[in-house]
Amino acid sequence: MTADPKAPRPRLTDVAEIAGVSMKTVSNVINGYVHVTEATRQRVQAAIDEVGYRPNLSARNLARGRAGVIALVVPRLEMPYFASLAGRVIEKAEARGWFVLIHETGGELAAERAALEGHFPQRIDGLIVSAQHLTPDDVRARADGTPLVLLGEQDYRHVADHVAIDNVAASRAAVEHLIAQGCRRIAMVGARPEAPDDPRAEGYRQALTAAGLPIDGTLMRPIHGNLGEEGERATQRLLAEIPQPPDGLFAVTDWVALGAIRALQLAGLRVPEDVAVVGFDDIPYARAVTPSLTTIAPDRSAIAELALRMLEAQSASGETVPMDENVPFELVVRESSARRASPGRPSA
Amino acid sequence: MTADPKAPRPRLTDVAEIAGVSMKTVSNVINGYVHVTEATRQRVQAAIDEVGYRPNLSARNLARGRAGVIALVVPRLEMPYFASLAGRVIEKAEARGWFVLIHETGGELAAERAALEGHFPQRIDGLIVSAQHLTPDDVRARADGTPLVLLGEQDYRHVADHVAIDNVAASRAAVEHLIAQGCRRIAMVGARPEAPDDPRAEGYRQALTAAGLPIDGTLMRPIHGNLGEEGERATQRLLAEIPQPPDGLFAVTDWVALGAIRALQLAGLRVPEDVAVVGFDDIPYARAVTPSLTTIAPDRSAIAELALRMLEAQSASGETVPMDENVPFELVVRESSARRASPGRPSA
DNA sequence: CTGAAAGCGCTTACAG
DNA sequence: CTGAAAGCGCTTACAG
Known part of the structure; x- marks a missing residue:
């Protein structure tokens, strides 16, 4: 359970060796694929627990050809609405093995446009933007093809996926x-x-x-x-x-x-x-x-969940008809x- | 400048081919290593700009044997002090090619302890913890060896690196x-x-x-x-x-x-x-x-900068004497x- | 100062 | 249902 802090991290092959199976089988177990007998699954799981294995996400993402990162663009994290929204997005993204790169625009239109074009220090798999000034025309003019979901009160229907309260x-x-x-x-x-x-x-x-x-x-x-x-x-x-x-x-x-x-x-x-x-x-x-x-x-949790589902759908299907979803609110x-x-x- | 959104991302080898040099040279330019003639550097930079190359961090981190991620543990992101601190940490981390995984404890001691033990969904290179309840004894009992910096008002001297205002x-x-x-x-x-x-x-x-x-x-x-x-x-x-x-x-x-x-x-x-x-x-x-x-x-920017420097120092030197640094404040x-x-x- | 090659730890067709 | 092998895109000794 508690390993020597100086020891190198266990790898998939270590787990496979202990469980007496191939890497592929361990991978199948970790990723929840079918076609693994229950006895094998348990043996592999025991080996995983024994050595405290956690996958190396860099290797996984490299192999899968994705960045494993989505960006969340907000005016200012210091504004508690965006901070709590960010908390929910992080939570929902974690469940999908995604990291959240938080990016502040300071409420500047130029920064919002730059974010829309994917000007990030690294590659990202998706983009959730809560903009203050971005217009539908800005979104329409976008050249970058990264999956995009817009949040906020503006009406972005027919331009990009959008989730907001009514x-x-x-x-x-x-x-x-x-x-x-x-x-x-x-x-x-x-x-x-x-x-x-x-x-x-x-x-x-x-x-x-x-x-x-x-x-x-x-x-x-x-x-x-x-x-x-x-x-x-x-x-x-x-x-x-x-x-x-x-x-x-x-x-x-x-x-x-x-x-x-x-x-x-x-x-x-x-x-x-x-x-x-x-x-x-x-x-x-x-x-x-x-x-x-x-x-x-507004139901921030619902906003985060829907935004991530929309990103997943776009990643899976490529081109889609822009969706507009409403989430509940309460007075x-x-x-x-x-x-x-x-x-x-x-x-x- | 603007590439076909459907085209695969340019790789280091693509840049090398355009610039007419080897991958190693491009890598040298990107990482700011010396021993590259100015003419070569400019040629490589031109190729990078031409294709809009940005390194694949998964591949880089895999090759370097690091996660490229640090965790920032705070009670609640919704508390604006922590939100603005997070903003500054993200900013300073970005400059070092590090991602920030934000983790909320909800102010629970158990969650603070779990974070201290590195119970994250993935591997991390370092840990910045702003705890509410963690005692020096909790820190002393830590088994995990991940570089750690503590923030906040508690006196953690002689236990771990610590940065705070006086x-x-x-x-x-x-x-x-x-x-x-x-x-x-x-x-x-x-x-x-x-x-x-x-x-x-x-x-x-x-x-x-x-x-x-x-x-x-x-x-x-x-x-x-x-x-x-x-x-x-x-x-x-x-x-x-x-x-x-x-x-x-x-x-x-x-x-x-x-x-x-x-x-x-x-x-x-x-x-x-x-x-x-x-x-x-x-x-x-x-x-x-x-x-x-x-x-x-408090000077949040200074807190973030010092915390990251301490993480870097720990990563570089392994064992170090716990440091305690103060940053400026203003009434x-x-x-x-x-x-x-x-x-x-x-x-x- | 630069090049060719191995290796990081995964995933994924491809065989069996 | 499982195994052997290639490949993801970088970095980094190692030669030259």
Whole structure:
């Protein structure tokens, strides 16, 4: 069990010798192939356990002609949503014998494009990209043929495999919740009016329209990088530019929501009493801050699992029709939206 | 430059053929060895650029007899301190042609011990562990011989290579800052009275003693996992158990500080007016929350660089005397400690 | 300063 | 169902 730390690592041939079989048979057992009698399998397994054999992945990947590595491209690992997503991708990849090379773009479009073209220090078998700025045209223009899965809120349908939550439905759920709390003038921080279609803005509009509320463009505030500071600044400008503060605020990410709450509080507004706030992502801080944050929690595990299945499918079949898959989400209600006002009678 | 995506990847021999030299010469150029004339080097480089050659790391590592992988073991990647540390480790490792296998322990001692014993799905060349519970005895009992570097606040001197900031000095700086802000009754959330020596508690004591302030054990509150919720609960209990709230609070991590601030605010105390708060780590949220958090910022880049150098040194020389290196830190003053009271006249 | 050849530890047709 | 052998793409003594 515990081997001499200085001894060379046992090889497949060592295991084969101990078990009294050929390398091929050991390989069959390790890779779970059929056509091995149960008695042989057990004998081989015993030998594997005895010497503590673990395959040399460099040799395996070389022989198989693959890198054994997939890249996960995110804006910044420091953003907890991406960190937890990375954790799940690593977990799911491990189960498939894949390594995850994490690559940060810093939210730069140029870095996102470079990643799309496979500009990595090494060869990779697949690419999962969670982009902030990449457009469908960027993806369409891609020359590199490495299997690719895109994550995130953009609509990449018909361009590449894509997995995400239903952002329209999730945003709609968030805003409907604010309406149910009695909010009538709901701001959105992080809308992207310049984008051809912004699903979170669409969900926002749908919820308002369904409730018979007007859509007021001045309440929709764009930001560039989904950082807390930007959420704060955008909310400050919002408050400065409109005569009366909103009574609800939907932020495109929790981080933006934290910045927005900061701006609201600095302006003397109470959350949730004066302004109810809902974020998006369910980052761990959403629980730790005051007030704790109501938010949309995407199923990160499902995202990771689907992304890896899509990569596998592409590796296996080469050309495929781009797929678009949705994973579940959940509205997690916490303090930031707990209005005491009854629905229909918002506190003014 | 842009190759046919379906074409097989160019190999070393392809480059050699184009440049009209042997594989060995190309290898020399790629690995930066001397004894290559400048003209040859340029010719080879041109061939490399022409076909877009990138070495097959599986083959390289197999030939070199190494895995090309180091493991980074952290409690949870979702904790932004570890996420940003991971980012820096990945960056520094990439420069050395190493992959980083990130492994989460969930803060479990058993998982930390398993990692120490090298229980990974594959072979690794080195191990960087940022542990929460591992004791020097655990490290001493290690059977596995893989190069190891420990990070974090525990004192692992004489047991294994260790890199950290000077936690005593950093904590002392944090508490001295609170004292300079006029605080006289300073609580510490996250002390570990059970640990033989807790450097952050030591710095706290040193600062108080140097200022002629008493050390009050009831103001030092232990917590287990450095989570926000625990910081909140510990602070709640603190407020419930002492007759008068503290006027300053030092938290062992920013995340704990956020929880503590929550508890303070829920108890009707204002931060920083009633209680000034300092955290530790400088996570990105420290800037985004209200009030923004005064904190200790460790030089993560320096931690990553030193850790990798130590791994390299161990790989090269086998047995070495355990080293202990400190990296710089900085006190970042923000709103949570901005007391209006002049030093010496704390507001009551 | 450069070339030809062995070897790293697997997988995988190909025989049997 | 199992074995002997070639080959994956590098590195590295070893010659020259």
